[in-house]
Structures are given as structure tokens and as C-alpha cells.
Amino acid sequence: MAKVLTVDPQDVSQLVHRHQAEVWRYVRFLGANAELADDLVQEAFLQLLRAPYEDQGEPARRAWLRKVAQNLYVKSFRRPPFALVDLDRIEAVWLDYAQGDGGNESLAALRECLENLDGRARQAVRLHYEERRSRREIGDRLELGEQGVKSLLRRSRELLKKCVERARREA
Amino acid sequence: MTDWDDRIIDSALQEVGGQQPPDLSARILIALGEGAPGQLPALPPPPRSIAGSTMLAAAFLCLGLLTAYVVSYAFDDGSRSTVEAERVALYVVSGQVEFVPADAQRPGEVVAAGSAVIVREPRGARMFVSKDSRLQLGVFPMLRVEPATELEVRSMGVSMNNGVVAATSLAIGVVVGAVTWDSLSGPEARTSGEVVRLEAMAPDGVDYSVENARLMARVQGLEEQNARLMMMREGVAAPAIPEGPVLAEALDKPDVATAMMFEDPKYADALSKVNWDAMGKATLEIQPLLNELVRILNEDGEISTEIAVQLEKLNVHLAGEIPTLMKAGLPGTGPNGAYTHPLVVANTLASTLNAAGKPLDAAQSAALAGLVKSFTAELDGVAAGPYEFQSETMMHEIEAKERFYAEMSQRLTAEQFATIYPKGSTDFDGLSLFGTGLMTRHLLRPIKAGNAADFAHRAGNRLADELGFSDAETVRLRTVLESVAGSSSGMWGKPSSAVERKLKFLRAGRTQAALRNQVAMLRAIYLQFQLTPEQQEKLSSLTGVIVPL
Structure with missing residues (x-):
């Protein structure tokens, strides 16, 4: 039988520690800036802890938190920030990346892939x-136009994504 | 690749670049306790920075910390406010900072301990730190800045909430050197090329003392409620008013200098102000917790949050004595260089054994006094030594201190030894509070590498970034590093464990092996490349130890 979540401070603290990074990463992936992500995560947890929520276990809880955070993010705009038909695609990309651990392994793989990235990329x-340099500053440094920097960064991310997927398969 | 595939890597790279998920548990707990169920505050439209509840959480976290402040002028009323000028103050707790505004030349303004660096431009200002210093900005943990560190302001943000300055953030890039701090999950560090993101909130002139007192009472209430709930769950009658722990009572007595057993006239004044009694009691409580943290991690693969929180609380008492130790001017690498100095170690040992009821006897004290004297002289020599690289100085310092620890432990009885080095505490560098791993742990720069070739590739990329090498030089550098790493002993043993990867407690001896390898690598680079004076200086000042895990 599913149990109702308690609001014992110790439990709350453990619950938040267990899920906060994933929810935060998820709303950042949707497009929230860091500060807005903080607020959205807080609101999602408050809803979880205040609503008559019946806990169905960790995977369901994680999905619930993501969904609430996503709704809060969408509602914070007058118009949806992305086409709502994209939601399935968004969820699929996220689940592929997060791999059941909130994205920790993918992030570790990305760090490794970065170590192997060479040259201008x-x-x-x-x-x-x-260093949070603008495209213009990067272009000046690498002798590229702003469009060239944009393309180079996109190609680099594509390389890194493939590398992360390969590393996870090998792991 | 679709846009969403691209976005997921983009957001992950932002995280790698420094924008990491924060710990929101305190603010959620407070918001949960203050709001009535079912009455959630409406989420205001973006852009916004940090909500009111964040301010409460920040104030909660800010208790007892020196407060940074933000000043803003000339904003109109209402919810839309325009900041015409703002500045952020970074408080210098100890040491000193040379501050150079954006587009200005050195020398800049030297800001001493007790004053604040005022940052006005959102980008480009630089800070040069020549000796160990500690900086504080609001709720962010105290930053420890290593000697010969250069920092650059990368961004600065001030948020407005109904016409009031609500928050500020400051991103600082580490150009050269290293910055460290203690977080909930252990020591954190940023070195050359990395960015530290600081946040604070406290409008200038606002007195938070009343709010702090209210929140302290609130925290105490929550802790008591928590204790009662836990006891009820376990079927135990809850005490009416829980009494504070004995340790806390002893530790909360400020300015109590007690029981300094080993002295040196050069450092006596400053060290007499250290509360050795509190140091000993905290040490006695921390060591078993550290061992338990490692045991759980070995068994479950997870860091115990509960123990991490307890450690954090106790560590505050040890860390609180660090400024006094630093003022003494003891030689050593970084803040824990002073903490691991024989004079400090011997006094901490004596007070820890006192706290455990197993004090040193007269013969042991006399023997230790002799050891302290001779090793203090040796370490003075190391600090003044003619070494080319800071890593080399550190290597000799560690070797001398390891010999001191070995000699010291031989003077203890079996019972005393078991108190100071409980079973398992010497299995990992950094796990024991009586070992040099304390000094080196925050300087470790782990990379995933199972052999010399992998190591050379990744370490080569890092060092090439540090030194500004061209692509051709980077390729040559990898060859040089592979040759050095391939002949280093103690580097390529068993695969790394969870304790090594997650806590950066390396298997005993591995830190020293990595450090020896590092010095050999730096020497090879120095000899085999035509370095500019700037590159030579960078090479000489590198203190991060690259270690394969």
C-alpha cells in the first residue's frame, strides 16, 4: 500500500537531498535560469509535501516532481516557452540523459569527454x-566570426553528446 | 541532433562550468514550516532572482557569519525597479587582497583583514592574493584563497524585489592559484580556469539581528520537534526540554584559551589564544564520524547526509580556530599547513587525549616537546628551502610531517594510539585528523585514467590550458608526461574506490606518489620546453596535484 509522505524535518531534508539535483537540472534543461530554477524546485517540493500525495515509490515521485516543476515553469510565461507538442520529445531526451540517476553518470561522462576534447573545440x-565569454570575445581569440563560433560550439556539443552516449554504453 | 539534444548538453556544460544545483533543503524546510498548507505563494513571472523565502533561508544559513552587503541607489518604487549603481562588498576576514578595478593597472588598492573589497564593475576587476587569505560574501561559505592566487570578477548580479535589493551574486574566475571552501559534502576547490559563484543577500543598513534571533529560535524549535518525532517513532518518551550537548557547551564559550602544553616563543602569543580544549573535544568526536562516513560509503556507495551534517557542525569549531592559527604565522602550505604543523598537532593531541581521559604523562610530554622542537626547525628549513616549484616545497613538507606523525605515534600507549588512530583511520589519506592528508585533500585534481597514456592525454590538456600551450606543444607535452607517469611507482595499482572518487580520501600513500609524479612532470616541462617568464611563474606556482583515479 502506498504511504503518505511525512513532514518530519529529517525526512524532508533527506527527500530534498535525494531529488533536488535532478529537478533542478531538469528545469535548467527546459530553459530556466539558475535563480528561477531554485524557485521552481522549491515550489515543486512544497507541493509534494503539502498536497495529499500518496507515495508510489521513487521513480513515480521523481516523475511527479519533474512534472510539477515543468508546469510551474510553463505557467511562469504568458505564452508557453516551447511548443507543448514537444513535451514527449523533451521527456524522452531527459530520460535518456538522466538514466535513472538524475544525470549524475552522464555528467561524470561529460567531464571525462571534455578532458579528451582537443584543439579549438x-x-x-x-x-x-x-569563462562565460561572449561569442564575439571567443571569435576574437580564435579568429572566427560570431556565426563560426556558434557553429563550432554546436559541433562540439554534438561530439560531446556522442562521446557521453558511448561512455555510458561502455560503462 | 535535435534542439533538445543540443540543449541537454548545453545545460550539462553550464553545470560543469560552475552553475551547479544548490542545496535547497534549508529554504524548503523553512518555507514548509512557515506557510499554511494549501496556501502556496504565487510564482511571480520571470525574470526574478530569489524569492522572499530564499531570503529567510539565506538569513538562516547566514547565522553567525560575517555579513556582506549590497548597496544600491536611485531606484523607483513599485515592483519594477532600476538599479543605477550598485556595488558588492567582499569582506576580507584574514590576510589581504590587492584589488585592481577593471581597466586599471597594478598596483591596486591593498585591502587588509577587517575591511571589504568593494566591487563596482560587473566584469573585469582583479584581485591578487599574495598570502593565505579568507574572504566572505554573505551566505556563501568562507573562501580560503591560496597564496599567489589571482582572481577575476566574471559577473555580478543584483536583484530587486518590490524596490528593495533582494540578492546579489558574484562569479569569480580563478586565473592562477586556488580557492577552497567547506561545503556540506566536504571540501570544495576551484583552481586555474574554474569559476566560483557566490551569492549573498542583505541590503546595506538592514539590521538582521532580530530576524536572525527569530530564525535561531525557529531552528531550535524545529530541531526539538524533530528529536521528539524521532523518539516517538522509536517508541521512546520525548524529554520535555532537551539539554544542549556537553560538547556544545564547552565549545560555545568564546575566547577560552586552555591547556596549551607545547610552546614555542616565536608563536606563543597567537597560539595562546587558541581554545585547545575545544579543539580536543571536537577532534575526539569528529574522528569516529569520519570513519563511519567511510564505512557507510564503502558498504552502500552513498555519502550519509546525516553524518555529513554532523561533521559540518563539528568542523565549524575546528575551522573557527584556523584564523588564530594563521595569525601565528606557522610555516606550511595553506590553512591546513598550519593545522598540521607539529606545534599545533602536539597540542591538539594532548587536548584530544585529555578529553578522552587518557592524558599524556610527563615522560611522553617531554619526548613530544623534543620532537616538536626538532621538526619545527626542520620545517622552517623546508619553508625557506631553495625549491623551484611550490609542489616541491609541499612534497618535502609532507615528508617531514609524515615522519613527525610516525615518531609521535610511537610515543603513545596502545590505548592512546587507538583513540587517536581508530581502526581504519589510516587506510586513506585525509581520513585521520592526525595526518598530512588534511593538507593535500583540497589540492587534489583527480582525472579518470587507468594507465600512463590516458593520464598523459588528460593531464596534458589541463597543464596545456594552464600554461597556454599551442596545439603542437600540447601534443609534445603528452609524450613527455607519458614518459614520466609510466615510470612513476605507486600510481597504477588497484582501481579507485568510491571513497577515493567521492570523498577524495586517497588510499594511504597514493597522495605522496601523485605528488612525486607531479614534481617530476613539472621538472620535465621546465627542462624540455622553452617557457616564457610568465609560463615559468605559473609552473612554479602550481599547487593542484593531478591524480589518476
């Missing part, structure tokens, strides 16, 4: 994601 990724 590595420089572009580093300048964009670690």
Missing part, C-alpha cells in the same frame, strides 16, 4: 562555459 567550450 576545447578552447571554445572552455571560453564559453567556464
Whole structure:
């Protein structure tokens, strides 16, 4: 029989620690900035803990939290930020990435793949994601136009995605 | 690849680049306790930064910390506010910072301990730290900045909520050197090329003392409620008013300098201000918890949050003495270099054994005093030594300190030894509070590599980034590193364990092997490449230890 979640502070703390990273990553993936993601995650947990929610186990709980956070994100816009017909595709991409552990393994694989990325792709990724340089600044450094930087970053992400998928298969 | 495939990697790269999921448990717990069930606050439209409940959570986390502040001028009223000017203050708790505004030249303004660095431009300002320093911005844990570190402001954000400054954030890039801090899951570090993201909130002039007191009472109430609920669940009658732990009472007495057994005139003034009694009691409680943390991780593959929280609370008492230790000017690498100095170790040992009811006798004290004297002299020599690389100085420092620990432990009785080194505590570097692993753990830069070729490829990429090597130089660098790493002993043993990967407690001896390899790599680079003076300086100041896991 499913049990109702308690609001024992210790349980709340453990529950939040178990799921917060995944929900946060999910809403970031949807497009929320870091600060909005904090708020959305908080609201999703509050709904989980305040509503008469019957706990059906961890996978269902994770899906429930993601769905609530997604709804809150969509509702925060006057118009939906993406086509609602994309929702199935979004869910499929997420589940493929998260692999049941909230994305921890994929993230670890990505770090490894980054270590193997060479040359200008590595420089572009580093300048964009670690140093938060604009495309123009990166272009000046790599002697590329802004469009060229955009293409280089997209190609790099494509390479990295394939590398992550390969690493996970091998693992 | 679809747009969503692209987005998932984009968001993951943002996380790798520093935008990591925060721990929201405190703010959720507080929001849960304060709002009536079923009456959720409406989610305001984006863009917004941090809601009111976040402020409460931040204040909750801010208790006892030095407060950073944000000042803003000339905003109109209502919910849409325009910030015309703002600044963020980064408080210098110890050490000093040379602050150079964006587009200005060195030398900049030197900001000493007790003052604040005022950052006005959202990007480009630099901070040079020549000696160990500690910086604080609001709710973020205290940052420890290593000597010879250069930081650069990458972004700064101030959020408005109904015309009031509600939050600020500051992203700082580590250009050279390293920054470390303690988080819930253990020590964190950022080194060259990495970014630290700080957040704070506290409008200038706002007195949070009343709010802090209210929240402290609230926290205490929640803890009591939690204790009662747990006892009820276990069928035990709850106590009416739980009494504070004995340790907490002892630790909460400020400025109590007790029981300094080993002295050195050079450092006596500063060290006499350390609360050795509290250090000993905290040490005695922390070590079994660390062992338990590792045991659970070995068995379940998970870090116990409950133990991590207890450790965090106890560690505050040890970390609280670090500024005093730093003021003493003891030689050593980083804050834990002072903590692992023989003079500090011997006094901590004595107070820990006192707390355990197994004090040192007169003969043991005399023997230890002799050891402290001779190793202090040796370490003074190491600190002044003619070494080319900081890593090399650290390597000699660790070797000397390891010999001190070995000699010290030989002077203990079997009972005392079991108290100081409970079974299992010497299996991993950093697990024992009486070992040099404390010094090195936050400097480890693990990479996944099972052999010398993998190691050379990945370490080569990292070092090439640090040194600004061209692609051709990077390829040559990998060959050099593979040759060095292939002949290093102690590097390619058993595969890494969960304890090594998740806690960065390396198997005993592995840190020293990695450090020896690192020094050999740096020397090979120095000899085989034509380095510019800037590259030589960077090479010399590298302290992060690349270790294959």
C-alpha cells in the first residue's frame, strides 16, 4: 500500500537531498535560469509535501516532481516557452540523459569527454562555459566570426553528446 | 541532433562550468514550516532572482557569519525597479587582497583583514592574493584563497524585489592559484580556469539581528520537534526540554584559551589564544564520524547526509580556530599547513587525549616537546628551502610531517594510539585528523585514467590550458608526461574506490606518489620546453596535484 509522505524535518531534508539535483537540472534543461530554477524546485517540493500525495515509490515521485516543476515553469510565461507538442520529445531526451540517476553518470561522462576534447573545440567550450565569454570575445581569440563560433560550439556539443552516449554504453 | 539534444548538453556544460544545483533543503524546510498548507505563494513571472523565502533561508544559513552587503541607489518604487549603481562588498576576514578595478593597472588598492573589497564593475576587476587569505560574501561559505592566487570578477548580479535589493551574486574566475571552501559534502576547490559563484543577500543598513534571533529560535524549535518525532517513532518518551550537548557547551564559550602544553616563543602569543580544549573535544568526536562516513560509503556507495551534517557542525569549531592559527604565522602550505604543523598537532593531541581521559604523562610530554622542537626547525628549513616549484616545497613538507606523525605515534600507549588512530583511520589519506592528508585533500585534481597514456592525454590538456600551450606543444607535452607517469611507482595499482572518487580520501600513500609524479612532470616541462617568464611563474606556482583515479 502506498504511504503518505511525512513532514518530519529529517525526512524532508533527506527527500530534498535525494531529488533536488535532478529537478533542478531538469528545469535548467527546459530553459530556466539558475535563480528561477531554485524557485521552481522549491515550489515543486512544497507541493509534494503539502498536497495529499500518496507515495508510489521513487521513480513515480521523481516523475511527479519533474512534472510539477515543468508546469510551474510553463505557467511562469504568458505564452508557453516551447511548443507543448514537444513535451514527449523533451521527456524522452531527459530520460535518456538522466538514466535513472538524475544525470549524475552522464555528467561524470561529460567531464571525462571534455578532458579528451582537443584543439579549438576545447578552447571554445572552455571560453564559453567556464569563462562565460561572449561569442564575439571567443571569435576574437580564435579568429572566427560570431556565426563560426556558434557553429563550432554546436559541433562540439554534438561530439560531446556522442562521446557521453558511448561512455555510458561502455560503462 | 535535435534542439533538445543540443540543449541537454548545453545545460550539462553550464553545470560543469560552475552553475551547479544548490542545496535547497534549508529554504524548503523553512518555507514548509512557515506557510499554511494549501496556501502556496504565487510564482511571480520571470525574470526574478530569489524569492522572499530564499531570503529567510539565506538569513538562516547566514547565522553567525560575517555579513556582506549590497548597496544600491536611485531606484523607483513599485515592483519594477532600476538599479543605477550598485556595488558588492567582499569582506576580507584574514590576510589581504590587492584589488585592481577593471581597466586599471597594478598596483591596486591593498585591502587588509577587517575591511571589504568593494566591487563596482560587473566584469573585469582583479584581485591578487599574495598570502593565505579568507574572504566572505554573505551566505556563501568562507573562501580560503591560496597564496599567489589571482582572481577575476566574471559577473555580478543584483536583484530587486518590490524596490528593495533582494540578492546579489558574484562569479569569480580563478586565473592562477586556488580557492577552497567547506561545503556540506566536504571540501570544495576551484583552481586555474574554474569559476566560483557566490551569492549573498542583505541590503546595506538592514539590521538582521532580530530576524536572525527569530530564525535561531525557529531552528531550535524545529530541531526539538524533530528529536521528539524521532523518539516517538522509536517508541521512546520525548524529554520535555532537551539539554544542549556537553560538547556544545564547552565549545560555545568564546575566547577560552586552555591547556596549551607545547610552546614555542616565536608563536606563543597567537597560539595562546587558541581554545585547545575545544579543539580536543571536537577532534575526539569528529574522528569516529569520519570513519563511519567511510564505512557507510564503502558498504552502500552513498555519502550519509546525516553524518555529513554532523561533521559540518563539528568542523565549524575546528575551522573557527584556523584564523588564530594563521595569525601565528606557522610555516606550511595553506590553512591546513598550519593545522598540521607539529606545534599545533602536539597540542591538539594532548587536548584530544585529555578529553578522552587518557592524558599524556610527563615522560611522553617531554619526548613530544623534543620532537616538536626538532621538526619545527626542520620545517622552517623546508619553508625557506631553495625549491623551484611550490609542489616541491609541499612534497618535502609532507615528508617531514609524515615522519613527525610516525615518531609521535610511537610515543603513545596502545590505548592512546587507538583513540587517536581508530581502526581504519589510516587506510586513506585525509581520513585521520592526525595526518598530512588534511593538507593535500583540497589540492587534489583527480582525472579518470587507468594507465600512463590516458593520464598523459588528460593531464596534458589541463597543464596545456594552464600554461597556454599551442596545439603542437600540447601534443609534445603528452609524450613527455607519458614518459614520466609510466615510470612513476605507486600510481597504477588497484582501481579507485568510491571513497577515493567521492570523498577524495586517497588510499594511504597514493597522495605522496601523485605528488612525486607531479614534481617530476613539472621538472620535465621546465627542462624540455622553452617557457616564457610568465609560463615559468605559473609552473612554479602550481599547487593542484593531478591524480589518476
